[in-house]
Amino acid sequence: MTTLPHDRYCSELLLQTDRLRSVLVGADLTAKVPTCPAWTLRDLAVHVGGAHRWAGELVRTRARDDLPDALVPGFAGPEGAGPGSATGDDGRAALDAWLAEGAAATALALREAGPDATVWTWGWDGSAAFWARRMTHETVVHLADAALTTGAAYAPAPDVAADTIDEWLRIVSHAQAEGDPEAAELRGGGRSLHLHATDVPGAEWLVELGEDGFTWRHAHAKATVAVRGTLTDLMLLMNRRIAPGADGLEVLGDAAFLDFWLARSSFG
Structure with missing residues (x-):
């Protein structure tokens, strides 16, 4: 399996945001999100929309360094999105419009830049392609959070779900290379x-x-522990949802090793 085309990521960013917006329609925005217990649904929506705007601004300006949140227009959320809104709708209309506008602006910035544009990232690839993929899967996973909170249906396209697992393994590998103390323990013992x-x-x-860290590939082989399930459920498991x-x-096999893996890929 390979990464998706750049334009597909841009389209998925819009599609996944629209699905998140649909889940939020009529939902209790003060409800706690079980998979992100520090957040309400409103907090989750503002986090996603802020992330879109931050990444979009990085790409739009071809930033060469990290961008402080305070320099990202609209990062903190829309005016009138909080409880007690003067609009009488608990601010949900403003929040919905803000989510849509942010995703559209970010997708436009990514399309105009193209995948090879040089831009600062925190990861292994200093290009706009990194942010197209990252913002797509940021939205995919947080859409799952919203769906699990509200009981809404959740079923990303198979190639998107598979790529979410690929990207997450790449993120954990990068964290290990950068010295993250949890990811650093994912080595040794010949376990799989x-x-x-x-x-x-x-x-x-x-x-x-292995002794120097972990590697991964697409393969069928006997392992220390195996997990079978739908592709969506495997993606949710690997993202600890x-x-x-x-x-x-x-x-099947050593369930304790699966717990070991999940506990040490829990950062971020």
Whole structure:
């Protein structure tokens, strides 16, 4: 499997944001998000919209360094989005418009820049392509948070769900290379983790721990622990949105090693 085309990421950013907006329609914006317990649904929406604007501003200005939140127009959220809004709708109309406008502006900036434009990132790839992929999956995962909170249906396209797992493994690998203390423990012992999607042929991952760290590839092989489930559920598991014991997931082998992996890829 490979990364998606740049324009596809831009389209998915808009699509996933529209789906998030739909989930929020009629929802209790003060409801606590179980998968992000410090947040309400309103907090989650403002986080996503702020992230879009921050990444979009980095790309638009071809930033060469990190950009402080205070320099990102509209980063903190829309006027009138809080409880007790003068509009009488709890600020949800302003919040909805703000989410849509931010995603549209970011997708436009990414399309105008193209994937190869040089821009600051915190990761391994200093290009606009990094932000197109990152903002897509930021939205995909937080849409899951909103869906799990409200009981809404959730089913990203298979290639998007698979790429979300690919990107997350790349992020954990990058964190390990940068000396993150949790990710640093993902090494040694010859242990391995196999993910096997039961609904999408070929959607499999093999993660292998070595003395210098871990590597991963798309493969079918015997492992220390294997997890079988739908591709969506595997993606949610790897992003720690559902637990190994969730309905529909089958864990075979050393379940303690799966817990070890999940606990040490929990940063961010």
